[in-house]
Amino acid sequence: MSAPVQAAAASPGGHYVPHAPQGAQPETVAALRAAFGDAIGRDVLVCGETIVYVARERAHEILAWLQTTPGQEFDYLTDITAVEYRDPELPIEVVYQLRSLARRADLRVKIALDKTQPLEVDTVWDLWKGCDWLEREVYDMFGIVFRGHPDLRRLLMWETYAEGHPLRKDFPLRGHFSRAEQTRQALAAQPEAHYSLEELSIADAYHELPADMRERLLKGERGTLT
Amino acid sequence: MGLVNPASENLEVEGTQVSTMSPNWVTTRLDFLVNWARKNSLWPMPFGTACCAIEYMATAASRFDIARFGMERQSFSPRQADVFICAGRVPFKLAPVLRRIWDQMPQPKWCISMGACASTGNVFDNYTVVQGIDTIIPVDVYVPGCPPRPEGLIYGIQLLQKKIAGETFTDQDLRQEATYGPGNLFLPPARIDELSEPFGNSVHQTRSQ
Numbered sequence: 001m002s003a004p005v006q007a008a009a010a011s012p013g014g015h016y017v018p019h020a021p022q023g024a025q026p027e028t029v030a031a032l033r034a035a036f037g038d039a040i041g042r043d044v045l046v047c048g049e050t051i052v053y054v055a056r057e058r059a060h061e062i063l064a065w066l067q068t069t070p071g072q073e074f075d076y077l078t079d080i081t082a083v084e085y086r087d088p089e090l091p092i093e094v095v096y097q098l099r100s101l102a103r104r105a106d107l108r109v110k111i112a113l114d115k116t117q118p119l120e121v122d123t124v125w126d127l128w129k130g131c132d133w134l135e136r137e138v139y140d141m142f143g144i145v146f147r148g149h150p151d152l153r154r155l156l157m158w159e160t161y162a163e164g165h166p167l168r169k170d171f172p173l174r175g176h177f178s179r180a181e182q183t184r185q186a187l188a189a190q191p192e193a194h195y196s197l198e199e200l201s202i203a204d205a206y207h208e209l210p211a212d213m214r215e216r217l218l219k220g221e222r223g224t225l226t
Numbered sequence: 227m228g229l230v231n232p233a234s235e236n237l238e239v240e241g242t243q244v245s246t247m248s249p250n251w252v253t254t255r256l257d258f259l260v261n262w263a264r265k266n267s268l269w270p271m272p273f274g275t276a277c278c279a280i281e282y283m284a285t286a287a288s289r290f291d292i293a294r295f296g297m298e299r300q301s302f303s304p305r306q307a308d309v310f311i312c313a314g315r316v317p318f319k320l321a322p323v324l325r326r327i328w329d330q331m332p333q334p335k336w337c338i339s340m341g342a343c344a345s346t347g348n349v350f351d352n353y354t355v356v357q358g359i360d361t362i363i364p365v366d367v368y369v370p371g372c373p374p375r376p377e378g379l380i381y382g383i384q385l386l387q388k389k390i391a392g393e394t395f396t397d398q399d400l401r402q403e404a405t406y407g408p409g410n411l412f413l414p415p416a417r418i419d420e421l422s423e424p425f426g427n428s429v430h431q432t433r434s435q
Contacts, residue, residue: 173351179357182353183356184410184415185318187410
C-alpha cells in the first residue's frame, strides 16, 4: 500500500505531496489531547475518517488551534452541518469538516449539544469567513444559534418563515401549517425586502430612498426570527 | 369541484351582469380574426425552475421548434409576454415571485403548467413545494409528465391554441384580471387544502380550520 506512495514522493518531480492513504489522523488527535486534555471527548474512526468530539465551551479555541498550529494547518473549512438522531436521548451534533490543503488531510470535529439546553455554539466566522452561509443554513434548518455570527438569518427558507426548523426530527414532513396558510404566508413575503441593510450598499443613502422602500426596510419584512 | 372559473370564486356577486352585446355575425368574424392572430403568435414567458426547463429548451430548439407555432420570440420580460409557461417545481419561497410575474403580464395572457411538479407538486409533497401553481395563479393548460417530452408540451400548446380560438370578446369575464381574496389568496383556503391533499394512503396533512 505504501510502496507506490513512497515511490511517487521520491520521484524527481519535487512538489508532489502524496494523498494521505487514509483519513485517520492519530497524531492530530494525540496532539489535541495533549493540548486541551478534558475538552477533547472520544475520537472514533468511521470509514477511515477521524471524528473528534470536543467540548462546546472550548470548541472555538480548539478550531483556532487546529487552523493555525504548525503541523495541523487545517486551513480550509469544507462544511458545517448538524445531525439530529432519531433517538431523542442522543444529542444534536454540530459537525465541522476540516481540510488541510497543504497536508491533504481531513478531520471531522463534532460538538454534541444537549437538547435540554439552548442550542448555541460560538461562531467560527473570525477563523473562516466562508462559514457565513454554512452557519446560516445550519441555523435555518436546525435552529442552532451561532453566537457572534454577524448576520444570522435564515438562508434557505424565507426570513419570516414561522413553522420552525425543518430538519429537526419533530418537524412534520409537510410542515406545521395547512397548505392554505403556508401559501398565504409565502405570498405575504416580500422577496426584495430580504436583504439586510448591511448587504444593501444603499444603507448610506437610506434617507434618499423612496418612502415606501424606507418603510419596508425599517419595519422589516425581515420579521421576527423564530 | 364544478366547472367554475376559479378566478370568479373570489368575486362578490353583485347581481347578475348581462352582457350588453350578444354574439352576432360581426363579433364572431372579429373574434375569428383576433383569435387567429393571437393564437399564432404567442410569446412565451419561460419560467423554468427545474428539469422541465431542459425539455422546454429542447422544445424551443431546432428539432421540435415551437417557432412553427409562432412562439419563436421567447419573452424574458413578463411585460411583453402572452403565455406563462411554468416548467418545474415551485417552492413556496418562489411563490411571491411567480405571482408578481403573473401580475406583471398584460392581458390577454394564458398559463401553461408544464409537468407534474408545476401542476400538482409531484412527489415533493413536503413543507417547501407549492402543491400545484393553480393554488397561486389561474392555469389554462396542464401538461402532464415528469418531465413531459417536447411532443407533450407541443400538444399542450395546441390545446391552448384551440382554447384561444374559442374565445369571444363578448364574454366579459374572460379577460378579467384575477382577483385575490383575503390573504392575497387566489382560491379559498379550503380549496387550496383540497387541491394540495396528499396522494395515496398518506393522510397526515394539517387542514385549515
